[in-house]
Amino acid sequence: MFENLSLIALQNYWWFIISVLGASLVFLLFVQGGQTMIYRLGKTETERKMIVNSLGRKWELTFSTLVVFGGAFFASFPLFYSTSFGGAYWVWMIILFVFIIQAVSYEYRTKAHNFLGKKTYETFLFINGFVATIFLGAAVATFFTGSAFSVDKMNLVDLYSGKMPIISSWEKSTYGLEALWDTNQMAFLTNISLGLAVFFLSSLMANMYFINNIDDETLYKRNLVCLKRNTGAFLLFFVFFVVRILMIDGYAVNQETHEVFLQANKYLHNFIDMPFVLIIFLVGVLLVLFGIFKTLFKASKNGIWYSGLGVFLTVLALFFIAGYNNTAYYPSSFDLQSSLTIRNSSSSHYTLTAMSYVSLMVPFVITYIWIVWKAMDKKKITADEVENDSHMY
Amino acid sequence: MEHIDFSLVDWSRAQFALTALYHWIFVPLTLGLSFIIAIMETFYVKTGNPEWKRITKYWMSIFGINFAIGVATGIILEFEFGTNWSNYSWFVGDIFGAPLAIEGIMAFFMESTFIAVMFFGWNKVSKKFHLLSSWLVAIGSNLSALWILVANAWMQHPVGTTFNPDTARNEMTDFWSVLFSPVAINKFLHTITSGYVLASIFVIGLSAWYILKKREILFAKRSITIAATFGLIASLYLAFTGDGSAKAVAKYQPMKLAAMEGLYHGSENAPLIAIGVLENVENSKEEDFVVDLPIPGGLSFLAFGDWNAYVPGIHELVHGDSLHGIISYKEKINIGKKSIDALAAYTKAKKTGNTDEAQKQLKIFKENYKYFGFGYYFGHDPHELIPPVKLSFYAFHIMVGLGTYFILFFALILFFTVKNKIQDKKFILRLAVWTIPLAYLAQEAGWIVAEVGRQPWVIQDLMPTIAAVSKIDSSNVIITFFLFLAVFTALLIAEIKIMLQQIKKGPEEKLIENSSKK
Secondary structure (H helix, E strand, O other), X not given: OHHHOOXXXXXXXXXXXXXHHHHHHHHHOHHHXXXXXXXXXXXXXXXXXXXXXXXXXXXXXXXXXXXXXXXXXXXXXXXXXXXXXXXXXXXXXXXXXXXXXXXXXHHHOOOOOOOOOXXXXXXXXXXXXXXXXXXXXXXXXXXXXXXXXXXXXHHHHOOOOOOOOOOEEEOOOOOOOHHHHOOOOOHHHHHHHHHHHHHHHHHHHHHHHHHHHEOOHHHHHHHHHHHHHHHHHHHHHHHHHHHHHHHOOEEEEOOOOOOEEEEOOHHHHHHHHOHHHHHHHHHHHHHHHHHHHHHHHOOOOOHHHHHHHHHHHHHHHHHHHHHOOOEEEEOEOOOHHHOEEOOOOOOOHHHHHHHHHHHOOHHHHHHHHHHHHHHHHOOOEOHHHHHHOOOOO | OXXXXXXXXXXXXXXXXXXXXXXXXXXXXXXXXXXXXXXHHHHHHHHOXXXXXXXXXXXXXXXXXXXXXXXXXXXXXXXXXXHOOHHHHHHHHHHHHHHHHHHHHHHHHHHHHHHHHHHHOOOOOOHHHHHHHHHHHHHHHHHHHHHHHHHHHHHHOOOOEEEXXXXXXXXXXXXHHHHOOHHHHHHHHXXXXXXXXXXXXHHHHHHHHHHHOOOOHHHHHHHXXXXXXXXXXXXXXXXXXXXXXXXXHHHHOHHHHHHHHOOOOOEEOOOXXXXXXXXXXXXXXXXXXXXXXXXXXXXXXXXXXXXXXXXXXXXXXXXXXXXXXXOOHHHHHHHHHHHHHHHHHHHHHHHHOXXXXXXXXXXXXXXXXXXXXXXXXXXXXXXXXXXXXXXXXXXXXXXXXXXHHHHHHHHHHHHHHHOOOHHHXXXXXHHHHHHXXXXXXXXXXXHHHHHHOOOOEEXXXXXXXXXXXXXXXHHHHHHHHHHHHHHHHHHHHHXXXXXXXXXXXXXXXXXXXXXXXX
């Protein structure tokens, strides 16, 4: 089946899979958003326990999605993996560190003799929620704003010029952190705005998740108040980001020569050239707002599902305009021709074919995750449960 | 290559080794304990006896403490391929990335989805669904080991691939050869069974401690029965797959075998050193045994199944041995360089449109590609290509010695358990407790053999570590190394303290158990 597809079709298919994983990850980041509100929402120990246990049954799903997102990127677009991870070293390292400290915090937080103390593990959860969302958002924003790197495959066979035989080089000594503080360019504001938009989005999604998952009137009311504030902050940063990327010059690829060049309003053009993506984007944004509206004004507890689908569609559309329609998805502001495109950074036809068969398992995986989620969440979390069950975080 | 930043290479290696060694403290217990728990829960579902549920829940609580930190250290390994081994990621991403992605899709989601049911689903789903979840967690964790070990085996013995000169990387040509490579199969089976052995020793050791403290006798004896049976079968199979691994190493990585045995000079009827102490020979790069207990012909038999077979030593592998058709490292370096130069010339010729020259250079490149990686050592002393011999030798002997002891240990424990005398054998019970750290030691030693013994190769003969790193200032890697060290050590201390407390506390009280099962 897949072996009959052209390399271009397979590359497009794999950018679609990466986009699906990226969109799923952003939806599941509600776990991170929730972690930043443990004390803001939970005023008593029982309330905090309900919050932590509600998130604790989902954190591994987010974690696994991040790992699979990384693995799939490695398998399908290895040049991105080697260039971005090996170059924007500190951005990825900081993201990794905050996920290390998250992974133990749920299990160890309330255990006796946990060495670092309960507060430390709660701080770990907060740091993970705050830093991971902002850094992941900012890292994805560089898909639009660019980074300073160069790629030269000839370095691998250069034994004489005195250079290291390394293909990808990062041109800034801050190794990625410049995306967050390089005040010489407007790019950093765009990067930070997406980071903060993701942070507030994950927080408002967490509010709706708690409303759906925890059966407690006090927490419900506090979540509503938080949801309003988070929505306001999210809209501010998200609108700024969207307006910026629609205005900036984008990194376009000449279909014939494969040369990368700057094109005015490239991402706006991408929306216009691919109207179905624009529709997906608009439907996504509307669904996010609809979910929030139902929660705030119709006392609905299912807002998470509308907004969740909305988040998925919106992020999907953003990935589409970053990579499709002859666009360099990981542009280099240092050397335009080093920019990574779906065409020049992918795995071979054979590997993409083999991987495509594996991707057929994804619907099966989604089905069993859905079944388990429904079975586990059939009974909402209550104060009684967290106080009396033997295995609680 | 004077321009190689050796500080960067060494610190990158140190960081990866640190992460891998820490990760491997936790993984084997997860691999084995998940199955032991699933077996215990099966007894519970079959018999309906609440005591089995109590046993299952206790070992599950231990599993949870260990699993969390295994996950924390595991994520780093995957991303370090990119952050610290960027060239490697491109050079082999076409092959190596696929198993990692499959691992995620097939295994990680299975583990992470069903582990929530395992811990929190006792009162939310049916008994059978819960049991299925426990089995799926066990299968998922073992499946994740499969894919990463397939990837590792490919690095030790690259198969099912061809180098594409136009993209300057290796590309997969046969997925099934990668998956079913004899090295991959052996490595997977050997590694997961080692996890079963460690988990069995862990369960036996802890249960023995309860018996010594005169607590939870029935719980402890039942746990020992399951673990000793599981452990004995696993340890016998471990020896079998270990033998297979040794034969694969002899065939595909002869230098590693020579280092593992401290064999500087090859011979027929080569001896296996059962016990030995190596010391540097004065004015020489070699080491010699000051104490040794050789088994004549043992190494020849271990490597080739023939007591009289010839086994090359480090000397022959470095300097060559025409009698046995061994090419010297110097020659291999020249061949590798020829291949690298031809690839450079091919690319240039292609750019200028000189097709004839491109074809000529491509032919030279292909003919010499087998030793491509050696080319990066042009101008270097070939002795730099010898892995650390002492470390490989001791790690190998510690692993094999302990592996042999574990078989006897399980047999002894099972014998006294069947005779119903285990509770009276204080010495055996104390021995069981002290065998726990030995199991961890054997695990770490095993990985040291596998990874140190294959140095300097990140991909055997094709890519050395010096050409695989990411190009970043080494000071950054030094900082992250110490950050990892601090974080991992703090979390390890936390894990041990929580675990000890959980052990002291013991299983849930029966009263609570009986009330909660209503």
